[in-house]
Amino acid sequence: MSAIRVAVDVVILAIREGKLQVLLVKRRYAPFQGRWAIPGGFVKEEESLESAAQRELEEETGVRDVYLEQLYSFGDPGRDPRGRIVSVCYFALLSSGDIAPKAGTDAADAGWFAAFQPPPLAFDHARILDYALLRLRYKLEWTTAGFQLLPKKFTLTDIQKVYEAVLNKRLDKRNFRRKLALLDVLEPLHEYRSEGAQRPARLHRFSAKKFELLKDKGILFPF
Amino acid sequence: MSAIRVAVDVVILAIREGKLQVLLVKRRYAPFQGRWAIPGGFVKEEESLESAAQRELEEETGVRDVYLEQLYSFGDPGRDPRGRIVSVCYFALLSSGDIAPKAGTDAADAGWFAAFQPPPLAFDHARILDYALLRLRYKLEWTTAGFQLLPKKFTLTDIQKVYEAVLNKRLDKRNFRRKLALLDVLEPLHEYRSEGAQRPARLHRFSAKKFELLKDKGILFPF
């Protein structure tokens, strides 16, 4: 009937080496053979869009139970030389603790890149990545999604570095922590982490119970 | 190849009789024959998603150059008994000045309904409408999109009523106007509108030139 095909693409983001990075795959075949691309694939007959995105994500990273959010659907005729393909795009936020396990399907054709300085990308993927980064910045300013980029236990400096990496600016430590305290979503643990010849930092964890309340109260978090 | 078909649905919203209303069409055929539904249709081979949405919008309202924004894509298997259909949904904000011209393709099977108390809807359209209303509320709080619901010339009370209709709460006139002034996007005209046995209200128009600057400055507008 219709010759339009439906695909999902997943912009997979994580903090690595203190920077926001994106997972890309190298295309094996034409078009754009050898170019880096956002991982994705066609939606199967019996799976939901979100399941398809989760499947792609798991194929690339081996990770499940990850923050995943629908981003936008791109469907201009001509965006893919192989034919009319509508791509429903998602973005995923990986905890830095989740990255090691697999590091891409296979080292040769998957890799992490600085999200703000990606290599040339196939198709309209540069636009998709830009949009994901824009959305992530909004998310960080208005929600607590930033904690998804951290492992379960983290220091206050860890979360500040996430904000600095994504918003791409330095933040004042005291003001940042005052706002964090106001948010009231962190539970200080009785554990500390030593990072060198200096005072160890206290570990905290994100308390999801309070998350819903925050949304109800309409608290914004624009640093 | 793929049996997945791609459609667009457009949630068309406007202020009528002081209330937020949504344009619905009555289904002529099964499934859900006789039920009200959000207007939409299949995407044609050669048109972009946005063009398809614009086409549907124009077919229903006869109006062009309307605020149109992609909302979300719904694609669960089973959401449409006729087969696997992925619907890319948009929402449109009509100026109340644009409504009279056509009032639906044909009076018998198109009509305006209170957006917050719609009739039973076909398919998963109740969910789509809910999502559109949620998004519109955010839009109003964080952007100047609310002006799209007004004609070119309007009074300050007009815009306040739009906010009250969408946010579904009463607002303080003086505080509202203070924030409007802060936004600095309104141009007072040397025209007034009489509405009865009382002082006439000054007309204003939205000045789009200043719009971009606002976004750059990152000014929010949460009433």
Place this chain on the structure above:
DNA sequence: TGACATAGTGTCATATCAACACTATAATAG
């Protein structure tokens, strides 16, 4: 045991917020 490097903490001047009530004025009725 001293040097190191990051952890952790408070104040003040400014801006923003919500709550609140009265005067101005054109149209209309008599």
Place this chain on the structure above:
DNA sequence: CTATTATAGTGTTGATATGACACTATGTCA
């Protein structure tokens, strides 16, 4: 022409949040 009417239009205040700013605390390692 005058009074009535109903909406238009306008400021202040006390409370809260904000950004700018600098020093002390402390575990580790040499």
